[in-house]
Amino acid sequence: MAIFNNILFGGDYNPEQWPKDIWLEDMRILNLADINSATINVFSWAKIQPSENIYDFSTLDEIIDMLIKNNYKIILGTSTAALPAWMSRKYPDVNRTDFEGRRHKFGNRHNACPNSHTFQKYSKRLAGKLAECYGKLENIVCWHISNEYGGECYCENCELEFQDWLKEKYKTIENLNKAWNTSFWSHTFYSWDEIVVPNALGDAIGKDKTAFAGISIDYYRFNSESILKNFLSEKKAIRKYDEKTPITTNLMGAYKQLDYFKFAKEMDIVSWDNYPSYDTPVSYTSMMHDLMRGLKDGQPFMLMEQTPSQQNWQPYNSLKLPGQMRNMSYQAIAHGADTVQFFQLRRSVGGCEKFHGAVIDHVGNENTRVFREVSALGKELKKLGSTLIDGRTPAKIGIIFDWPNYWGLEYASGPTIELKYVEQIHHYYKELFKRNIDVDMISLETSFEKYDCIFAPCLYMVNLEQVNKINQYVKQGGTFLTTMMSGLVDETDNVHLGGYPGPLKKTLGIWVEEFDALPPNQKVELRFCQNLNVASGQMLCDIIHSQSAEVIAVYDDNKFYSGSPVITRNRVGDGKAYYVGTMLDESGMEELFDVIFQELNINQYRLPVEIETKVRCKDNKKYRFILNHENKEVQVELPFQGKDLLSERNASQVTHLLPFDVMIIEEKGEENNEIS
Numbered sequence: 001m002a003i004f005n006n007i008l009f010g011g012d013y014n015p016e017q018w019p020k021d022i023w024l025e026d027m028r029i030l031n032l033a034d035i036n037s038a039t040i041n042v043f044s045w046a047k048i049q050p051s052e053n054i055y056d057f058s059t060l061d062e063i064i065d066m067l068i069k070n071n072y073k074i075i076l077g078t079s080t081a082a083l084p085a086w087m088s089r090k091y092p093d094v095n096r097t098d099f100e101g102r103r104h105k106f107g108n109r110h111n112a113c114p115n116s117h118t119f120q121k122y123s124k125r126l127a128g129k130l131a132e133c134y135g136k137l138e139n140i141v142c143w144h145i146s147n148e149y150g151g152e153c154y155c156e157n158c159e160l161e162f163q164d165w166l167k168e169k170y171k172t173i174e175n176l177n178k179a180w181n182t183s184f185w186s187h188t189f190y191s192w193d194e195i196v197v198p199n200a201l202g203d204a205i206g207k208d209k210t211a212f213a214g215i216s217i218d219y220y221r222f223n224s225e226s227i228l229k230n231f232l233s234e235k236k237a238i239r240k241y242d243e244k245t246p247i248t249t250n251l252m253g254a255y256k257q258l259d260y261f262k263f264a265k266e267m268d269i270v271s272w273d274n275y276p277s278y279d280t281p282v283s284y285t286s287m288m289h290d291l292m293r294g295l296k297d298g299q300p301f302m303l304m305e306q307t308p309s310q311q312n313w314q315p316y317n318s319l320k321l322p323g324q325m326r327n328m329s330y331q332a333i334a335h336g337a338d339t340v341q342f343f344q345l346r347r348s349v350g351g352c353e354k355f356h357g358a359v360i361d362h363v364g365n366e367n368t369r370v371f372r373e374v375s376a377l378g379k380e381l382k383k384l385g386s387t388l389i390d391g392r393t394p395a396k397i398g399i400i401f402d403w404p405n406y407w408g409l410e411y412a413s414g415p416t417i418e419l420k421y422v423e424q425i426h427h428y429y430k431e432l433f434k435r436n437i438d439v440d441m442i443s444l445e446t447s448f449e450k451y452d453c454i455f456a457p458c459l460y461m462v463n464l465e466q467v468n469k470i471n472q473y474v475k476q477g478g479t480f481l482t483t484m485m486s487g488l489v490d491e492t493d494n495v496h497l498g499g500y501p502g503p504l505k506k507t508l509g510i511w512v513e514e515f516d517a518l519p520p521n522q523k524v525e526l527r528f529c530q531n532l533n534v535a536s537g538q539m540l541c542d543i544i545h546s547q548s549a550e551v552i553a554v555y556d557d558n559k560f561y562s563g564s565p566v567i568t569r570n571r572v573g574d575g576k577a578y579y580v581g582t583m584l585d586e587s588g589m590e591e592l593f594d595v596i597f598q599e600l601n602i603n604q605y606r607l608p609v610e611i612e613t614k615v616r617c618k619d620n621k622k623y624r625f626i627l628n629h630e631n632k633e634v635q636v637e638l639p640f641q642g643k644d645l646l647s648e649r650n651a652s653q654v655t656h657l658l659p660f661d662v663m664i665i666e667e668k669g670e671e672n673n674e675i676s
Helices: 020-032 058-069 085-090 117-134 156-170 173-180 213-239 260-266 282-294 324-334 369-384 403-411 421-434 464-475 502-508 586-597
Strands: 008-012 037-040 073-077 140-144 271-273 301-305 337-342 397-400 439-442 453-456 479-483 510-517 523-528 534-546 550-555 565-572 575-580 582-584 611-618 621-628 634-637 642-644 654-657 662-667
Touching (some): 008 073, 008 301, 008 369, 020 058, 037 058, 037 337, 058 073, 085 117, 117 213, 156 173, 156 213, 173 213, 213 260, 213 403, 282 301, 282 421, 282 611, 324 337, 324 369, 324 611, 324 621, 324 662, 337 369, 397 421, 403 421, 421 439, 421 586, 464 565, 464 575, 479 502, 502 510, 502 565, 502 575, 510 565, 523 565, 523 586, 534 550, 534 565, 534 586, 575 586, 582 586, 621 654
Parallel strands (some): 008 037, 008 337, 037 073, 073 140, 397 439, 397 453, 453 479, 479 575
Antiparallel strands (some): 523 534, 534 582, 550 565, 565 575, 621 662, 634 654, 642 662
């Protein structure tokens, strides 16, 4: 069921930072761009609660009244992402203690200890008062709790809460000692209060390394759950007065600290903030959109923030070129967004975000390039109406993305500092992106049955239940692929004994004896057995023994393991399980994917590298997005035809695309299953 009736077009709006004569001018200008929504009250805690027992909603009342009169849909923030100064001074327990062990004073944002009972009390109370006051208004179409949750705290209170969390998880101190292998380095605990938080004063070795991965991974779990409890506390307070309006909080792509799959279970709709840098690959942005859609099993999401022009906080904040903002907005819609929203609607006069782009620039009028582009996009989205709302992506390929694996792999001491989890996921995603194959980013808890093929790069941490699920999927006809650094440890980072890749050995039909870490820029040659094509690998080289698996490729170098398998395929029941023992180069990935997909009935479209095509389906109609992501004209032969919803022209087989051009084709007839 659709959450919104049409595409929400708007963004973060902070009129409380401006005199009221500016508000009226904002309404005049924004209405010219067909802006239909505003996200308000995101950072207003100090304004609406100036002291402990005083709440003043008078300015907020005026803002909401103004937006209603102008027929705006409202996303209402709870303002709890930044503390008011009075609370920080009067109740120091709300202030975070950082990784170095320093208790912070008032300042910045995301500055509340998630386990502070004072913070929990006042944030819940504020959310409830806002819901009591505004929860019945029809124009409120979504609640926005906090903002970009993140960070961690290592204060004494968090330490006590962590000890209680561990008691609940492990029940006995003996179980904990076994899980963390504390006999190493004389770390055995005899009471819960001996456990300290794993920061720079404890077992951490720098921000990204640790002497005991078990405690550090558990602290990631604990911190993620602590912040999620803050979200749930405010959600419960809202639901006391408003039982139906959707509730969200804006996520940040592959943000490491929080397990977004767990957050998404509690969110009515996923929303996220898309801020690629000047050199971010288009395929990476595509992957992040697919991850956000995948968090709630393929449901559409909200593009809560993007910039209409430039960021301010990256090392190099390039302008979006003419047409690029429109292109990126439609890319989000193509991957499942039902909203297009900006940070921000009016550019701030001061503070660290004063040079962050906005719909209305510091010049204060509509006579800017950015505003003209926003206005043109607004007219297109208004014309589309509800056509694409709640459209779904018909993906038959899944890629497993798992936060505990993210944490565990990057805490591992060895074999190489070069190995990064998200980079390895993207390495496989971008080959699917090149082939224009629709992809779902899924969790280990997602049902596998709908997918013809599942990729699980660097599935470092698995338990027996997850392995059984994978094995059953393959037996029933699924195709599964995993890579080096998979199946090595359990959920507390202890090695599965009996040889690598642990409990995945039987499904994969191999045994990995050792893994060789290559220095930077060094490669190893390999050869595919069937056609003798050559490729190369880098970073890691697994030394593999085939037990029941067919060898697809072997090392072909002067290494001592030359001739041993590097890519294998094992047939299990009606399915196949692939293992890749190195990081393949581009030619190796292309050859491998050709092998995999020659047996799968999956649509692939080989278009020019600048072109992306994605599908959303709704009411038995298929909407094909064609996006030119480059600032140059491209002539492309399209293997599909239909009417372009934006230009109202029929797409011809040979189509000329302008720089950053976009087409949305309502396709006719059945889709061709052959590679084009």
